Amino acid sequence: MRAITTPIRLHYFGHFVALACLVAHAWTPAVAQPSIAGARSAALTGDPAASDGDPWAESNPAGWSRMKSHTLGIHAAQLYGLKELRAGNVQLVLRRSPSSAALGVSSFGYEDYREMAVTAGMGFGIRMQTHRPFHFGIRVRYHRISIRNYGSASTFTLSSGFIFPVLAGIELGLSAENISILESPISDELPRRIQLGLAFVGSERLRVYTDLVKDVRSPLETRISAEARPVRVLTLRTGFSLEPPRFAGGFGISFNRLAVDVAIDRHLILGWSPSCSLIFKW
Numbered sequence: 001m002r003a004i005t006t007p008i009r010l011h012y013f014g015h016f017v018a019l020a021c022l023v024a025h026a027w028t029p030a031v032a033q034p035s036i037a038g039a040r041s042a043a044l045t046g047d048p049a050a051s052d053g054d055p056w057a058e059s060n061p062a063g064w065s066r067m068k069s070h071t072l073g074i075h076a077a078q079l080y081g082l083k084e085l086r087a088g089n090v091q092l093v094l095r096r097s098p099s100s101a102a103l104g105v106s107s108f109g110y111e112d113y114r115e116m117a118v119t120a121g122m123g124f125g126i127r128m129q130t131h132r133p134f135h136f137g138i139r140v141r142y143h144r145i146s147i148r149n150y151g152s153a154s155t156f157t158l159s160s161g162f163i164f165p166v167l168a169g170i171e172l173g174l175s176a177e178n179i180s181i182l183e184s185p186i187s188d189e190l191p192r193r194i195q196l197g198l199a200f201v202g203s204e205r206l207r208v209y210t211d212l213v214k215d216v217r218s219p220l221e222t223r224i225s226a227e228a229r230p231v232r233v234l235t236l237r238t239g240f241s242l243e244p245p246r247f248a249g250g251f252g253i254s255f256n257r258l259a260v261d262v263a264i265d266r267h268l269i270l271g272w273s274p275s276c277s278l279i280f281k282w
Helices: 016-027 039-043 061-066
Strands: 071-078 086-096 099-110 113-127 133-147 151-167 170-181 193-203 206-215 221-231 234-241 246-254 258-267 271-281
Touching (some): 039 071, 039 246, 061 113, 061 170
Antiparallel strands (some): 071 271, 086 099, 113 133, 170 193, 193 206, 221 234, 234 246
């Protein structure tokens, strides 16, 4: 298989519908795509920068340090309802206070076009003199993209972020995704963005998030989302994005060591993207 030597073009595919959506996936700004890293973040139109307790911690690796136990997450999604745009990943987080280590693997696409990634990272919790915990995280990710009859290429990226409580009930999160990318034919295809977010913690049963996300290839995106827990075992989630216009919703059911999350994301042009996650804790 010969190596990719030019920017990726997705004109190879013969199936017209799959072609249209794959082109949209590759060329639409990265922030416009549904989250494929956990149904919780999908229901919130993306992982908040000041998220709490998500094993994928996709937007901010500092979130790993907020995990309270060892956690295994398994996720599956189908973007815009097409089998050619299926995504799946497995994430493992091992907790040893005050830090956590994470390892994950993900896949997107089908036999003619495949994106794969392997993730490793750490989250650290530090208690400041103010007695407020400061959370910091770092993530290294190996990316590989393969196109049948066109070859494959790979690269490594580095992301980092922090979460800090600024006031009682208000938390600040700041992250930089892919701040360092090894030069590769696929380097320009990967998102490179900064995310700033606030979490408003009304109580243990209500969290409201507001985030600003800026990718180098796209306009500023504004997200607003919330999750509420009316009863101990049930969490309701919803969110929307102003640019591009998207909305999402979902729910989570949790037991002692098992949780199930379900989400649906709606893009006004491309349609619905369902997803589901299973989370095991011990």
